[in-house]
Amino acid sequence: MRSERKASVLLKCAAVAGLLFLHLPILLIFLYAFTTEDTSYVFPPPGLTLDWLAVTWNRPDVWQALGLSLRVASVSTVIAIVLGTLCAAAVSKARFFGRETISLLVILPIALPGIITGISLRSAFNILDIPFSTFTIILGHATFCVVVVYNNAIARFRRLSGSLIEASFDLGATGFQTFRYIVLPNLATALLAGGMLAFALSFDEVIVTTFTAGQQQTLPIWMLEELVRPRQRPVTNVVAMVVVVVTFLPILAAYYLTREASSSRST
Template structure:
């Protein structure tokens, strides 16, 4: 066994392990490849496999559709707003909680995790109910509030990890050298946080853009992209357009994650773990 260990500490795996590992990775990516494939399918109505031909036709059809464009615009708007709110609240919470311990700190962290720890249907139903009690009509505002609520913890996790890795003596050193709280925030804290903050924001954006369950409850008459997609699934006649939109949604949710990973590489590896 000792001879199996190379200098880098990596073991040489048996073919069975290698097969299982790569098999798992293929399993994870196969459906995604199928989506990519079907978006270029010439066929109009069926799910039949293999596809009969290759076309870009459905892209132009999809982008000509008013409802598709509206859904995309709406989802982008919601994701941007929710991300901004989540970034502000998550950073404030991280700044408050990372260092000092005080009574009730644990319950505060739990409270932030709850919206994604509890099944989405509970969060959604609770929010719907809460809005009703306050007499707020479901719409863009309520969707944004809902999304921001479960995105906070994503930003918080990224930022608090960076705070913890940043030695507190940096802040003391800055003050020692004559900088007040504002200057220290501007010149020391913000530059050190920025990549973690950006990574957290990207993940929050991806999460919000794709969120379906809470959105179902808080959307009212609005139709953001995931809801539009869900609706399409019960409507087989639009299959080609659905395929194209599905591919786009997938890309929009995957690219920010890739960027977030690149941003936090070399820093902490927390970005993205624990969606």
């Protein structure tokens, strides 16, 4: 009894330590967003101020980088949802020559180190004479965004019994109606989860982006540049804080959405 109690206290300590290890650095980032010292990070901060919020707000390069990141992430997520769903539908519902190979090829980009994807895309763009632009960044991101949507969608397709689709046709529905009323609703939560993951992956991607971007900076690349400049350092922290808060909300929403859906579908 006594030793059991001791072990549980120990376990609690370990758990708390683990959580602190994971989350303390994030809290420190928040803290240094309000420091008065702008060239180096000293602990404890000499003073606290809200000035950096205003400074950040007025920096056009922050807005540019944020805008580009949002644009890239949204477009590659949309591409990934369309292509990933179609591909998952084909692989799970039809039998054709090379089916397994296609499945493997779609998943490969996520297993491949980003640097390989980056280099190969860069040389491909060079060979094809495609100038580096927002478009090339989006293509680069789409390669790995498709994978997460595909994986989510194919798992759901496998659970979606083929007779549901046949039942819909049998009752007089057209192909479009079957997709709209039967396939899509059963796929929706999987696509939401896959889409969010794709968005998040794209939003903080660095390696592939450095190889496929021209002169533009996405937000993570902007941050990387900013850290080596010993001026207005807390601006980076303010941006990081806003990103954490803004990305946390949809993830929380997705968590509750999919949880409700799965609990009401218990069979």
